[in-house]
Amino acid sequence: MAISLHDVHKSFGPFKAVDGVSLAVAEGSLTALLGPSGSGKSTLLRLIAGLEQPDRGEIAIGGDPALAVPPQRRGIGFVFQHYAAFKHMSVRDNVAFGLAVRRRPKAEIRERVEELLAIVGLSGYADRYPSQLSGGQRQRMALARALAVKPRVLLLDEPFGALDANVRAELRTWLRGLHDDLGVTTLMVTHDQEEAMEVADQVVILRSGRVEQIGPPREVYQRPANDWVMGFLGPVSRIGERLVRPHDVSLALEPDGDAAVEAMVSRVVHLGSQVRVELELAGGGDAHAQLTPTEADELELERGDIVYLRHSPATVLSA
Amino acid sequence: MTVTHPARIGLRVIALGYLSLLLVLPVGLVFEKTFAQGLSAVWASLTTPAAISAFWLTVEIAAIAVVANTVFGVVCALALVRGRARGRWLLDVLIEVPFVISPVIVGLSLILVYGTTGWFGKWLIGHGITVIFSPPGMILATVFVSLPFVVREVAPVLREIGTEQEQAAATLGASRLQTFARVTLPSIRWGLAYGVVLTTARALGEFGAVLIVSGNISGKTQTLPLLVETRFYNFDNAGAYTAGALLAAISICVLLVMTATAPDKRRL
Numbered sequence: 001m002a003i004s005l006h007d008v009h010k011s012f013g014p015f016k017a018v019d020g021v022s023l024a025v026a027e028g029s030l031t032a033l034l035g036p037s038g039s040g041k042s043t044l045l046r047l048i049a050g051l052e053q054p055d056r057g058e059i060a061i062g063g064d065p066a067l068a069v070p071p072q073r074r075g076i077g078f079v080f081q082h083y084a085a086f087k088h089m090s091v092r093d094n095v096a097f098g099l100a101v102r103r104r105p106k107a108e109i110r111e112r113v114e115e116l117l118a119i120v121g122l123s124g125y126a127d128r129y130p131s132q133l134s135g136g137q138r139q140r141m142a143l144a145r146a147l148a149v150k151p152r153v154l155l156l157d158e159p160f161g162a163l164d165a166n167v168r169a170e171l172r173t174w175l176r177g178l179h180d181d182l183g184v185t186t187l188m189v190t191h192d193q194e195e196a197m198e199v200a201d202q203v204v205i206l207r208s209g210r211v212e213q214i215g216p217p218r219e220v221y222q223r224p225a226n227d228w229v230m231g232f233l234g235p236v237s238r239i240g241e242r243l244v245r246p247h248d249v250s251l252a253l254e255p256d257g258d259a260a261v262e263a264m265v266s267r268v269v270h271l272g273s274q275v276r277v278e279l280e281l282a283g284g285g286d287a288h289a290q291l292t293p294t295e296a297d298e299l300e301l302e303r304g305d306i307v308y309l310r311h312s313p314a315t316v317l318s319a
Numbered sequence: 320m321t322v323t324h325p326a327r328i329g330l331r332v333i334a335l336g337y338l339s340l341l342l343v344l345p346v347g348l349v350f351e352k353t354f355a356q357g358l359s360a361v362w363a364s365l366t367t368p369a370a371i372s373a374f375w376l377t378v379e380i381a382a383i384a385v386v387a388n389t390v391f392g393v394v395c396a397l398a399l400v401r402g403r404a405r406g407r408w409l410l411d412v413l414i415e416v417p418f419v420i421s422p423v424i425v426g427l428s429l430i431l432v433y434g435t436t437g438w439f440g441k442w443l444i445g446h447g448i449t450v451i452f453s454p455p456g457m458i459l460a461t462v463f464v465s466l467p468f469v470v471r472e473v474a475p476v477l478r479e480i481g482t483e484q485e486q487a488a489a490t491l492g493a494s495r496l497q498t499f500a501r502v503t504l505p506s507i508r509w510g511l512a513y514g515v516v517l518t519t520a521r522a523l524g525e526f527g528a529v530l531i532v533s534g535n536i537s538g539k540t541q542t543l544p545l546l547v548e549t550r551f552y553n554f555d556n557a558g559a560y561t562a563g564a565l566l567a568a569i570s571i572c573v574l575l576v577m578t579a580t581a582p583d584k585r586r587l
């Protein structure tokens with residue numbers, strides 16, 4: 001295993017940031033640590049990097065116990081949310097930093113920097129300063145800087161958290177491609193479910209310092225371990241005793257079959273590629289259904305209409 | 320805040336007028352009085368043995384105080400901003416002491432400690448080291464009064480740059496020393512430079528504390544500010560102006576060098 005954690009605990013004063021986490025990250029994988037703010041995901045990453053020390057527990061990198069090893073010698077590359085660019089250095093010197101402090105020969109450094117700048121698409125930018133780059137470019141520079149020292153594992157702390165939505169989407173696709181090319185074991189912290197789903201092989205879902213579920217994106221989405229995970233990964237509606245995804249709800253104008261639940265349409269929202277139908281359930285409570293525009297057109301729903309809900313294989317049974 | 324055009328001109332006139340009356344005019348008059356004697360008289364006044372001795376003593380003391388306070392100031396700022404030790408607040412308060420205590424009291428307290436009857440002075444004199452009425456005491460006094468400047472300039476810059484760049488350097492394999500030399504120091508360089516200029520100016524011009532611990536012995540423990548005073552009270556006004564002009568010129572040079580080398584527009 002590239003990274004393994006056993007029963008790791010870390011408190012800040014009375015606040016338990018990480019509360020007994022055990023975790024294994026496979027060699028060459030891209031794993032996402034996903035959770036809301038305060039779930040301990042960034043702390044976990046900083047513990048692995050050695051930027052924080054755990055109160056107890058074991059951490060190993062590449063099979064070697066890491067706790068007695070300072071961050072300098074853990075063989076990690078770390079990328080910070082706010083880039084942590086060396087503002088007084090050119091892009092070239094930023095990327096060369098890890099090699100320069102290792103006193104590598106100048107020619108080797110020059111070659112490696114050129115190579116990395118080409119990989120991250122910043123070849124023409126070597127003599128610029130971080131302040132002359134866009135946010136996305138700064139983060140790609142930070143990634144090149146972290147990769148320069150050939151780390152055993154790459155740790156990314158909300159790497160796209162400070163970027164605009166469209167740059168975010170573009171960069172995460174790019175990151176996945178880069179990972180497929182380089183194959184460096186990568187652990188990425190994010191609070192964005194969509195980002196984790198799109199990029200990662202494996203998703204670790206954290207809540208209040210504890211692991212709620214670990215699995216491939218499809219599995220955690222389709223078979224969430226509990227209500228909280230289901231609600232965290234996407235919108236849900238409560239119908240009777242069950243939690244249901246809005247896209248698993250279908251609507252009919254006639255109550256054929258006995259499982260159907262009666263509801264009144266309170267609003268129809270056209271969102272382009274999908275239509276959201278907001279409903280008031282006859283038994284009390286609200287729900288909503290997500291339909292394709294074609295489905296919605298066929299039903300010709302309007303506010304006040306009575307419809308009957310059914311849902312395909314129910315997901316989680318509520319306690 | 321937006322200011323109308325006439326108001327802006329008014330504010331400028333007030334600011335410049337205030338500075339002219341308090342600063343430019345008096346200092347300018349010192350230079351005017353100096354050069355009114357003619358260049359040969361100025362040269363003669365600057366090259367008396369007492370003046371030459373005072374000039375070098377002033378420069379030496381200032382140089383030592385600046386180096387000591389630069390090293391101390393950076394270490395102290397790091398301890399204040401990056402340290403985790405309890406009682407940092409106490410350090411924070413102590414650093415202000417030279418700002419709030421009159422230099423005369425600094426001089427007196429040094430005599431109490433290091434003087435012939437002082438509790439540490441007796442032991443030192445017994446070992447052949449004289450602090451009071453000799454340069455070591457003058458250096459101590461100067462270091463004391465110019466102590467806060469570097470700390471006070473560097474600490475806020477350290478706080479502003481944060482720790483992320485230093486952490487990034489650590490994850491990239493840099494030792495603490497490498498991180499300091501390659502990341503922290505370049506990041507604080509303008510704050511540090513400004514602190515050094517202020518320390519230099521204060522060290523060059525210190526009068527009260529140095530007067531008390533030096534004994535003001537011409538040719539031995541007399542700095543330029545003390546020379547100005549001595550000449551003034553000996554009715555050598557022209558000589559006092561000349562020494563004063565030299566002192567002012569050194570300080571202005573230090574400030575100009577700093578301003579010319581700093582690209583940071585906020586400092587200009």
